[in-house]
Amino acid sequence: MADLTLFxxxxxYSSWSLRAWLALEHVxxxxxxxxxxxxxxxxxxxxxxxxxxxxxxxxxxxxxxxxDGDLLVWDSLAICEYLAESFPTAKLWPDDRAARAVAxxxxxxMHSGFPALREQMTMNVRRDPIVLPPTPAVADEIxxxxxxxxxxxxxxGAGGSFLFGxxxxxxxxxxxxxxxxxxxxxxxxxxxxxYVDAIYAMPEMQKWILDAKWETWAIEAYERVGx
Numbered sequence: 001m002a003d004l005t006l007f008x009x010x011x012x013y014s015s016w017s018l019r020a021w022l023a024l025e026h027v028x029x030x031x032x033x034x035x036x037x038x039x040x041x042x043x044x045x046x047x048x049x050x051x052x053x054x055x056x057x058x059x060x061x062x063x064x065x066x067x068d069g070d071l072l073v074w075d076s077l078a079i080c081e082y083l084a085e086s087f088p089t090a091k092l093w094p095d096d097r098a099a100r101a102v103a104x105x106x107x108x109x110m111h112s113g114f115p116a117l118r119e120q121m122t123m124n125v126r127r128d129p130i131v132l133p134p135t136p137a138v139a140d141e142i143x144x145x146x147x148x149x150x151x152x153x154x155x156x157g158a159g160g161s162f163l164f165g166x167x168x169x170x171x172x173x174x175x176x177x178x179x180x181x182x183x184x185x186x187x188x189x190x191x192x193x194x195y196v197d198a199i200y201a202m203p204e205m206q207k208w209i210l211d212a213k214w215e216t217w218a219i220e221a222y223e224r225v226g227x
Contacts, residue, residue: 015176131185
């Protein structure tokens with residue numbers, strides 16, 4: 001029996017929270033979790049923000065954090081790994097050994113890389129799309145991401161619409177990038193556009209975006225990007 005609580009930030013902005021949340025939602029939709037997991041949203045700024053509210057729950061003082069009974073797991077990729085081990089029938093990693101190794105590699109690359117993209121194109125899933133010309137550094141990172149998507153789809157994607165066919169941790173890791181590409185009008189080829197469409201078509205993704213639109217918090221630094 002699991003006793004899971006996921007602490008996350010604002011759904012409009014928190015890309016790291018989205019990654020862990022998508023993995024947990026996938027588990028919840030495919031495996032009977034008894035009792036169902038609980039979700040706690042902590043605003044990233046302002047009264048009740050993580051500086052005061054998250055400290056009792058997170059050793060790092062950051063979100064997301066997964067609590068399973070007395071155990072705390074922080075960091076998005078660590079949470080995804082924990083869920084994959086705890087609920088193997090959810091198949092959060094590919095079955096094939098080679099595909100699984102590549103999926104872990106591209107997930108780790110996203111986890112540690114692409115700083116220019118994160119800085120220029122902050123996630124904001126509720127804003128109206130704009131065209132934001134990328135800096136040269138961001139353009140290089142976009143090219144690398146598109147290359148990753150092409151390689152994974154070509155070699156491992158025959159079984160479905162995601163990077164490795166069916167949904168995996170790799171898709172949870174790249175989902176916030178898909179939102180950035182759509183929000184900031186990044187031109188995409190057919191393969192990449194189809195992958196972004198597949199991410200947005202997920203019921204879990206639609207639920208996250210709808211929840212984000214109902215949030216009353218606003219962080220000026222995220223809202224003024226591109227203005």
